[in-house]
Amino acid sequence: xxxxxxxxxxxxxxxxxxxxxxxxxxxxxxxxxxxxxxxxxxxxxxxxxxxxxxxxxxxxxxxxxxxxxxxxxxxxxxxxxxxxxxxxxxxxxxxxxxxxxxxxxxxxxxxxxxxxxxxxxxxxxxxxxxxxxxxxxxxxxxxxxxxxxxxxxxxxxxxxxxxxxxxxxxxxxxxxxxxxxxxxxxxxxxxxxxxxxxxxxxxxxxxxxxxxxxxxxxxxxxxxxxxxxxxxxxxxxxxxxxxxxxxxxxxxxxxxxxxxxxxxxxxxxxxxxxxxxxxxxxxxxxxxxxxxxxxxxxxxxxx
Amino acid sequence: xxxxxxxxxxxxxxxxxxxxxxxxxxxxxxxxxxxxxxxxxxxxxxxxxxxxxxxxxxxxxxxxxxxxxxxxxxxxxxxxxxxxxxxxxxxxxxxxxxxxxxxxxxxxxxxxxxxxxxxxxxxxxxxxxxxxxxxxxxxxxxxxxxxxxxxxxxxxxxxxxxxxxxxxxxxxxxxxxxxxxxxxxxxxxxxxxxxxxxxxxxxxxxxxxxxxxxxxxxxxxxxxxxxxxxxxxxxxxxxxxxxxxxxxxxxxxxxxxxxxxxxxxxxxxxxxxxxxxxxxxxxxxxxxxxxxxxxxxxxxxxxxxxxxxxxxxxxxxxxxxxxxxxxxxxxxxxxxxxxxxxxxxxxxxxxxxxxxxxxxxxx
Numbered sequence: 001x002x003x004x005x006x007x008x009x010x011x012x013x014x015x016x017x018x019x020x021x022x023x024x025x026x027x028x029x030x031x032x033x034x035x036x037x038x039x040x041x042x043x044x045x046x047x048x049x050x051x052x053x054x055x056x057x058x059x060x061x062x063x064x065x066x067x068x069x070x071x072x073x074x075x076x077x078x079x080x081x082x083x084x085x086x087x088x089x090x091x092x093x094x095x096x097x098x099x100x101x102x103x104x105x106x107x108x109x110x111x112x113x114x115x116x117x118x119x120x121x122x123x124x125x126x127x128x129x130x131x132x133x134x135x136x137x138x139x140x141x142x143x144x145x146x147x148x149x150x151x152x153x154x155x156x157x158x159x160x161x162x163x164x165x166x167x168x169x170x171x172x173x174x175x176x177x178x179x180x181x182x183x184x185x186x187x188x189x190x191x192x193x194x195x196x197x198x199x200x201x202x203x204x205x206x207x208x209x210x211x212x213x214x215x216x217x218x219x220x221x222x223x224x225x226x227x228x229x230x231x232x233x234x235x236x237x238x239x240x241x242x243x244x245x246x247x248x249x250x251x252x253x254x255x256x257x258x259x260x261x262x263x264x265x266x267x268x269x270x271x272x273x274x275x276x277x278x279x280x281x282x283x284x285x286x287x288x289x290x291x292x293x294x295x296x297x298x299x300x301x302x303x
Numbered sequence: 304x305x306x307x308x309x310x311x312x313x314x315x316x317x318x319x320x321x322x323x324x325x326x327x328x329x330x331x332x333x334x335x336x337x338x339x340x341x342x343x344x345x346x347x348x349x350x351x352x353x354x355x356x357x358x359x360x361x362x363x364x365x366x367x368x369x370x371x372x373x374x375x376x377x378x379x380x381x382x383x384x385x386x387x388x389x390x391x392x393x394x395x396x397x398x399x400x401x402x403x404x405x406x407x408x409x410x411x412x413x414x415x416x417x418x419x420x421x422x423x424x425x426x427x428x429x430x431x432x433x434x435x436x437x438x439x440x441x442x443x444x445x446x447x448x449x450x451x452x453x454x455x456x457x458x459x460x461x462x463x464x465x466x467x468x469x470x471x472x473x474x475x476x477x478x479x480x481x482x483x484x485x486x487x488x489x490x491x492x493x494x495x496x497x498x499x500x501x502x503x504x505x506x507x508x509x510x511x512x513x514x515x516x517x518x519x520x521x522x523x524x525x526x527x528x529x530x531x532x533x534x535x536x537x538x539x540x541x542x543x544x545x546x547x548x549x550x551x552x553x554x555x556x557x558x559x560x561x562x563x564x565x566x567x568x569x570x571x572x573x574x575x576x577x578x579x580x581x582x583x584x585x586x587x588x589x590x591x592x593x594x595x596x597x598x599x600x601x602x603x604x605x606x607x608x609x610x611x612x613x614x615x616x617x618x619x620x621x622x623x624x625x626x627x628x629x630x631x632x633x634x635x636x637x638x639x640x641x642x643x644x645x646x647x648x649x650x651x652x653x654x655x656x657x658x659x660x661x662x663x664x665x666x
Contacts, residue, residue, distance in 0.1 A: 031556040035453055041445025042462065045532070048525045049469050052480045059483075107376030115370050116377070125377045127651060128384055134579065134647035135387070135640060136586020138613045142620065142636045143387040146394040166383055173380065197362030199369035227473020230588040230613070234620055254475045261479045262593060269483070276476045287471045 053280075060277025063270040068278075073240050073256070079267060083275050085242050089157070089251040093236055094226060096161030096246070101168030102218050106207075108169070109176025109214075114202050126177070129170040140166055141231035149235060157243070157250035160236030164228060168221040175217025179210040216290045223286045227279060229254040253279050384644075391637040397630035406634060412599040414623075419631040421638065423599040427516065427609035431591065432584040434520035434605070435527060440577055442524075443531035450532075451539040452561055463536065470529035478593035481522045486513035486594060489521075494606065509604040512596070517605040519595040523587055527580040534579060534654060538572035539565050541658050575653025582646040586639060588613040612639045 014020065067082045074081025108125065116122030144163040149155055183206050191201040207214070232238075237249040238259060253275055260272035392399075398406065402419065409420025450463055490513030497517075498507045542565050550564035551557075566573070596608020597618055612635050623629040 027556050027559065031558040034448075034558040034561075038445040038449040038453055041442045042449045045442055045446050045469070045528055046462075046465055049465060051484065052472060052476070055480055055484055056476070104376045104379055107373050108380060111370075111373035111377035115373055122377075125380055127648070128380050130651045131644055131647045132380060132384055134582045134586075134650075135643055136588065136613055138586065138588040138616050139387065139391075139636050139640045139643075142616060142633055143390050145620075146390045146633065147386075150394070169380065169383070173377075198366045199362070202369070223471060227475065229473070229475045230617060233617055254473060257479060258475050258589060258593075261475070261482055272479055276479050279473060280476060283471055283473065284468070287468070 056273065056277050056280055059270075059273035063274040064277065068271070068274055072242060073271075074267075076265060076268075081267075081271065083251075083253065083256055083271065083278075085239065086251040086253045086256040086275070087278070089236070089239065089243065090226070090253040092244070092246075092250065093157055093160045093164060093232070093252055094222065096158065097164035097168055097225060098218070098222060099165075100161065101165035101221070102172055104165075105169045105172025105218075105221070106176050106214065108173040109180065110202060110207070112173065112177040113180035114198075114206060126174070129173045133170040133174070136230070137167060137228050138230040138233075141234050144231070145234040152247070154247070155235060155237035155249040156247045157236055158246045160232045160250065160252065161246075163231035163235045164225040167225050167228065167231065171221035171224060172217055175220065176210075176214050179213030179217065180206055182213070183209045219286045219290050223283045223290070226283055226286075227254055229258050233258075387640060388637075391633055391640060395630050395634035395637055397627050398634045399630075401627060402631075406631070407638070410601065414619075414625075414628050417625065417627050419627070421612070421631075421635055423601050424610050424612045424615050424635060426601045427595065428585055428611040428613070430516055430605075430609065431520045431523055431595070431611060432581055434517070435523035435584045436577065436581060438521065438524035439528045439531060439580065443528050443535060443576075443580075444573070446528075446532040447535035447539055448561055448565075450536050452557065452565065463533070466529050466532055468529075469525065470533070474526070474587065474589040475593075477522055477526055478590035481518065481590060481594045485518060485522060489513045489515075489518045505603060506605050509602070509606055511606040512608075514594050514596040514608060515604075515606045516595065516602075516609045519591045519609070519611075520605075522590050522594060523584050526587060526590065527584050530583055531576050531580040534576035535569075535573050538569045538576065538654065538657050541572075542568045569657055571653050572657030575650045575655075575657070578646055578650030578653065582643050582650060585646065586613055586643050588617050592617045612636075 067080055068084075069082060069087065070084050071080065071082035072085045073083065108129070112122050112126055116125070140163050144159050144166070148159040148162060152159075187205055187209060188201055191205045192198070196205070232252050232255050236252050236255065238255040239249045239251040243250045257272050257275045257279065260268040260275070263269070398419065402409065406419065407421050407425065409418075410422045411418045411420050412423060413419070446466060450459060450466075454462065490511060494507075494511040494513070498511070501507055546564040546568055547560055550560040555563060591611055592614035595611060595614060597610055597614060598608040599610045599615070600607070602609070616632055616636055616639075620629075620632055623632055
């Protein structure tokens, strides 16, 4: 067996030729430039976050004191005063919203994950929930205004709660559905095989297994609506004094921040920063808890 | 339920006087079925065991009512969307009847004379949203590329957590920050710099007070960035690794691999993510209201104050004195609702088309 003479092979590519080297260095340079751009973009994005957090702590911490948590707003021109009524009001509205929004959201999620898999209706509900998630909050505000406030002829805490509840439903629904989808079928089948009726299986087996993730979703929705101002502008309206009645205008922390931020008084600006710091700390704490819960939820649901 | 099975079984045994020690429990059947020599299952009829099981209640009623309740809650989401649409249409009928389609092409906004047109607000909304997208999209893509392809593994989780933290900051806090930090920067640093370098384009004419369309766009871009970048990241992660490996095996550099293997495969999803960001930008209210200047005019200069659909509602709703005024504002809300529904719907379909296999996340 004689081998072919080498001369018959096509001429090997000369990787050291000038054009080849130029091409390859151009490509390397492009690669380098784009990588650098991506890194710079990330740094630019983190810059405002750092700036916002820095300013919040810098301006907010200096104006936080005990009076902020115990006093109601002082009249214009007076020093001091706090946002105690706004904090309590926010708590009441959020509680109301959670009581209405979370059960409906979880139930809709259960339908999507346990009853309607693959049906047209379930897909339509899922799609509508996603779309509803993107509807601007101010639209929710004016539709609740048109429905409740125009009928009652006065602003009320209840209307604010309903507006926020509507905003919570899609988030809770989608998270519940995703978390129930991670529950293995074997667990459901085991329960059904023991003769447990379906409703009982769903409530005490599927829902219970997925509960850490569902709690996560609820807190995420909670954190999202906790900072919403626009839906409360024409529903809860705000109040400078204590109010515990559901059918009266009530103060809320984001509303109070908005009113103070656009006011011309330095003292009120100071309170706005302090209020923002409190609001952000509340939201960050719940989001961080969500992170911890979420990781556990995935583990528990998937194992 | 499963616990009740044993006692009820026992009670049946005692009713029919069957000696429990002799026959195994399964052979115990109601007396009516105990024909001499007959098999346990009667031919043509329902098995007595089945009959017994049926008679003690299968929970069918509970099951079906539970399913119906869940279905009702699921359908409430449709009801909410329909309700928003109906109530806004009903409440805006005055202005719908008075102005018709001309409402959206009319430039006047004169509450005293009762003459309303939404064109300045549409212009403001579109201008701020597009500008915000122009600023945010390249940055968001950069972040997504960095996080999926370049970032060292230990840094990945903290950085993505930080960018998502941006999404958790409430709108009003962004507004507060913008009013006291961004506006002075725009007025004293960025504004003069833009006039000096890009003044010839004519977009930066007129006095610069710090508040205006450009400031609103910058704050909007910061707010929509996390949405676009986190969705884009999900979409890029959904691209199979074999695509990347194939590109690398052909000798591509990392950027070429990202361009050919990743970006080209996920472009529909990325467009969807950008549209979701657009939907968010169109409806963003508080932060924009605080820095846009709130003046209904159409001006080429980006330093000029403007007005958006959402911010005119937020600002003027509580001072709307006449019914026509109120109804015009509600019609603006209706328009905003319909536009965001359409934009979000298209965007969701696009994102779904790409990440259908992978489990999606709530944005």
